[in-house]
Structures are given as structure tokens and as C-alpha cells.
Amino acid sequence: MARTAIVIGAGLGGLAAGIALSRVGYEVSVYEKAHELKEVGAGIMLYPNAIGALRKLGAYEAVAAAGSFGRYGRYLSAEGKSLVELDLLEVGLEKEAIAIHRSDLQRALAETLGAEKIHLGMPLKSFDDNGKATAHFADGSFATADLLVGADGLHSVVRKQYVKDGEPRFANCFAWRGVVEGEFVGLPPETGMLIFGAGLQFGAMHIGQGRIYWFGAVADKKGSQGRTSKNDALALFENWAAPIPQLIGATDQDALLTHDLYDRKPIFDWGKGVITLLGDAAHPMVPFMGQGGCQALEDSIALGASLREPPNIASGLRKYENLRKARTANFVNQSRKSMASSMTKLPIACALRDFVLSKIPPKVLLKNLHTLNNYDMPDLG
Secondary structure (H helix, E strand, C coil), X not given: CXXXXXXXXXXXXXXXXXXXXXXXXXXXXXXXXXXXXXXXXXXXXXXHHHHHHHHHHCCHHHHHHHCEECCEEEEEECCCCEEXXXXXXXXXXXXXXXXXXXXXXXXXXXXXXXXXXXXXXXXXEEEEECCCXXXXXXXXXXXXXXXXXXXXXXXXXXXXXXCCCCCCEEEEEEEEEEEEEXXXXXXXXCEEEEEEXXXXXXXXXXXXXCEEEEEEEEECCCCCCCCCCHHHHHHHHCCCCCCHHXXXXXXXXXXXXXXXXXXXXXXXXXXXXXXXXXXXXXXCCCCXXXXXXXXXXXXXXXXXXXXXXXXXXXXXXXXXXXHHXXXXXXXXXXXXXXXXXXXXXXXXXXXXXXXXXXXXXXXHHHXXXXXXXXCXXXXXX
């Protein structure tokens, strides 16, 4: 008789977990509170470690077809001065970074998993662990399986019941996000850019199918405070170098996203018995290293590999957690530090940041990226 698994949440981490568990022999049911699969967000960069995970999940080809390969990276000042120019071909990673719309990534993962395994409009109310896992849903129905994975994001219901650590911490920062179509001077194909100002940061990248994803981050303890229009974004970025104001101006107002940014302090107790956490439910991080989704994909591989042939399910889940806790905690902490250094408002600190960045040899930055690709990811078999 096949072992069974419940996954709560059909975001990137939940779908990847479902695929990994299916590949090691589990009958998987993924439950999602939304009535349709619609990933919140605009674009995501999948770095070499995430590419490795997608290959193991069997989803790489679909993702590569939908997204855009990144080869060149540019770091600039708000005035348009080049600080660093990167070429991934120099370290053999030309085809090892993909920028993609989150909805396209979600669709590719859902198709790999199989629509019949995804149950929409099923918000979790609570769960029980009595040797087996039982999920109780808001409509009064329930489901029972050999294990339950909480992959239900930043405001995880599973985490709330198990960890009881309250609300996530506000990062004193918010961001606008948008997607536009067309060609823009200053952003050639296969190129991503990151631009630094005083308490401001802007990024843009091609995400496939003629689209460009951009974000504008703002250090502000008050949060977004309803600043949801293009004019709000232009008020801060209109004097920056091209193509920044042009990208903002070309964005459909109805498609512009505004989000306050949050994370949580790392914890080292993700579950007990046949319950565990994964992705943002376990280790949410601010996006200043671009590793949130990448780490969720890594989680899924470790989860599947740890449950392939465990003495029992509970010990397999603890093995998975032990494989992942230190690495993800490091990314949570480093992402916070990266935010603090790159989003500083102090003029002297901004000048020092730009000077130091301009003096770092590109090969050093590329070596750090290459290190991610060399992460020792277990096999699913």
C-alpha cells in the first residue's frame, strides 16, 4: 500500500514538495485555499541551485521554455554609473539562471505534478497528529494521510498551530512590482540589472515571452501606507537613469503590485511526529539575495530524498529538517544583512557601498554564484 502525504499550499514550495514526494512513491494531495492557481508576485530569478532542483524534479524543460535565460548582470548607481558588469559564461553558468514570471513557474510545476492532485478552495482550519496526520478544512471536511507538510507561506496556518510564534516581523521596507512588454534602452536581452540609491533599490530583468519584470524597493518604517499607484513610484524614481522611469511608466496600473516586506527570525524546530514545514512557512526571508523561492525548491528535494527509505516517516522528516535548518537560517540572516547594507539612507554609507561594489572583481561575485550551484543536493532516486 502506497504511503500518503498531504501538502498544505500550492505555491512554488508546495507544488515542488508534491512532485518530490510523488517521485519517491507517495500518493500526494495538495490543498490550496485559493479558488484558482494564481501566484502572487510578478517575476522571480532562479539561480543555479534552483536550476539543479528543477532538473531533479523533472520540471526544468518546461520552466526553461517559459522563462528567459540570464547571462549578463549589471550593477549601477541611480545616476546610471556602472559599478559591476558580470558575464555568467565566464564561470560556465550561461544557461544556469532563469528569470520567469511566477505564474509561469507555478503552471509548469502544477503540470509536472498533475492537476488531479491539486484541490483548490480548501483553506486549512487545523490539523491533528495521532500517528497519522489529519487536516481539517474550513468547509468541515477533512483528509488523513501518513504525513503533512505545511507549505502555506508567510502566514502559515500549520506554523501558527505548531510553532505559535505570532506574526512575521516587518522589515521596515516595501516594494512595488510590475511587468511590462517591449524593448527598453539600457536593458538588452539576457540581461538583469540592479540599481542602488539612498534607501532605494531598483531591479529589472527579462522573464520570457517579451516581458520584463521590475521592482522598486523603498526603506520606510511606515510601510507602503497605501502608495499603490505608478505616480507614487515615479515620485521616487523618475529622475533615475533610463530605463527605470520608462519601465514604471509603461506598467498597467491595474497590474502594479505593492507589498510590505516581512521575514521571521530563524527557528530550529520545524515539526514533530508526522508534521513539518517547508519554504516560507519554515524560513521566510526578505528578497535581497533572491533566494526565497530557490530555497523552497531545495527544501523539496531534501524532503523527498529524506523520505525515500526512512526507518519511519517521523525520522525521515527530522532528517529533512536537519539537512535544511542551518542553510536556510544563513540565508535568512544574510538576506537581512544585504538589505541593511544595500538600502542604507546615509549619504556616506551609500558612497562607500557604491565604491566597495565597484572595486570587487566580477570574478569574486561570480564565484559566490558558482558556490550556490555546487550545493550538495541529495538525489530523489
